[in-house]
Amino acid sequence: MKKLFISMMAASLLLSGCGAATLGNNESKEDNKVEEKKAGELKVGVSISTLNNPFFVSVKDGITTLANENKTKTIVSDAQNDASKQSNDMDDLIQQNVDVLLVNPVDSSAIQPAVEAANEANIPVITLDRSSDGGDILTLVASDNVKGGEMAASFIVEKVGQGAKVVQLEGTPGASATRERGKGFETIAEKELNVVQSQSADFDRAKGLSVMENMLQSNSDITAVFAQNDEMALGAVEALKAAGKKDVLVIGFDGNEDGVKAVKDGTMAATVAQQPVEMGKLALQAAYDHFEGKKVESKIDSPLELMKANK
Incomplete structure (x- = not known):
């Protein structure tokens, strides 16, 4: 019986340590209630994969446009298509005590430790255009x-x-x-x-x-x-x-x-x-909704359209 009890305890511990990465997994953190804040009180960290790509410049513009309208402070970093630099940028943003992180990953796998660091700091993470392969994500804003x-x-x-x-x-x-x-x-x-x-x-x-x-x-x-x-x-x-x-x-x-x-x-x-400006706005609006105590869906779709040449 003693051996059976020990085996059951070991199995229980093993299972408890095997949590999978999830989108919007706020249920696992029921004790961490959201401290409601107004848009003008928020400090938003933004990590963009590269601002050398016009698409991501437009994503950033969507974020900052809506932020300016609501007097939200944003801190924007350019990872320059370098996954290691992006991880360091994320660490810096966490150290600056941002309220939320909006991240467009260079590499969906490489970003996982930084996402998990934000989770540990109880900072919600919203990903744009590309997901993270692990960690706890409030929502992914992306086209299909x-x-x-x-x-x-x-x-x-x-x-x-x-x-x-x-x-x-x-x-x-x-x-x-x-x-x-x-x-x-x-x-x-x-x-x-x-x-x-x-x-x-x-x-x-x-x-x-x-x-x-x-x-x-x-x-x-x-x-x-x-x-x-x-x-x-x-x-x-x-x-x-x-x-x-x-x-x-x-x-x-x-x-x-x-x-x-x-x-x-x-x-x-x-x-x-895609509509990159709209994508940026949708991501920041999701942060606003979260801090207003509203439910945020685990995936927010940004619209697509096939544009064809006339000739």
Whole structure:
């Protein structure tokens, strides 16, 4: 009986130590009641993956615009696409006793320890566009990236037909947006298209250019390119233009200012357009709702639209 009791206790301890990462898992912290605060009393820490990308500049602008309207103090940091720098930035924001953290992760896995540090400090975390693979998240504000990838693949099938040779420019490895957009695209492309190559270009325009140049050396007969963001798509457009490839369709994702312009003038065939300013506002509004004692859903959807060139 003694051995049985010890075994049961050990099993109980093991199970209690195996908590999974959750979204909006406030139920596990019932003792930590929210101290209600008005918008003008809040200090909001913001960590953006990179402000070298116009999309994330717009996300930041959405946050700061709504913050200024409500006299909310914001502290914004630019991780410069460096997961280690972002972790340090998050630590700094925690040390500054922010009331809430709005985070757009560079890497969904690498951000987990920083999220857990915020959890320990009882600072709620809201993620934008990309999730965290662990830790306790109040909510994720993002578009349906899987659906967006499916929209891009379906558009390509519609335009170039089944079995056409296509390539994919992937985003930053480890980012949830990379995984999800790729998953959605491949769900349809693996059945309807011939994806001859797929390679990361880190959501970066210059890398999109160089990766596309390399792809064309071994796959000069492609008919379409799906880039997981507009920056990489615009880089691909430059590479295709330099190679004299005028009839290759390029489809991007995000709907940033340059991407939308390229679609309107026919340089890009389409973009799966998000609304980054609205995404930023939705994230900050979720923080306001939380500190007003309102229920915040574990996932807040930011709208998507497939914008297509007229010609």
